[in-house]
Amino acid sequence: MIGALVVVVHVALAALAVYGVLLTVLNRPPDAWTKRAVGVAVALLVVQAAIAAVQVFGGVTLPETSTFLIYLVVSVCVLPIATQFATAEPSRWGGAVVAVGAIATAVAVWRLQGLWVPGG
Numbered sequence: 001m002i003g004a005l006v007v008v009v010h011v012a013l014a015a016l017a018v019y020g021v022l023l024t025v026l027n028r029p030p031d032a033w034t035k036r037a038v039g040v041a042v043a044l045l046v047v048q049a050a051i052a053a054v055q056v057f058g059g060v061t062l063p064e065t066s067t068f069l070i071y072l073v074v075s076v077c078v079l080p081i082a083t084q085f086a087t088a089e090p091s092r093w094g095g096a097v098v099a100v101g102a103i104a105t106a107v108a109v110w111r112l113q114g115l116w117v118p119g120g
Helices: 003-025 032-057 065-088 094-115
Strands: none
Touching: 003 032, 003 094, 032 065, 032 094, 065 094
């Protein structure tokens, strides 16, 4: 995995979480900007997942490969699902749902970084 990309992903997820909380505080439902922000974060996660998957299937040995791959899939899937829930019935709490999804994704990415021990 690329350390700089992990930092960029964490910053994007933190910004998305703050934005979701801000929407909730301002009593606004998620809007088009929320979907765009989630799209950018998911694009970064897909790039990270593709790079990691190529490295794992290309021969990098990890002590817990299956756990790593599960976290990799989860890191890409959580935000789109949270966004779907947040926008299904627009209310002020949609931003909180996006924020929680962003925080959960950040934890999954943090755990991915901890599981990345090549040669293990």
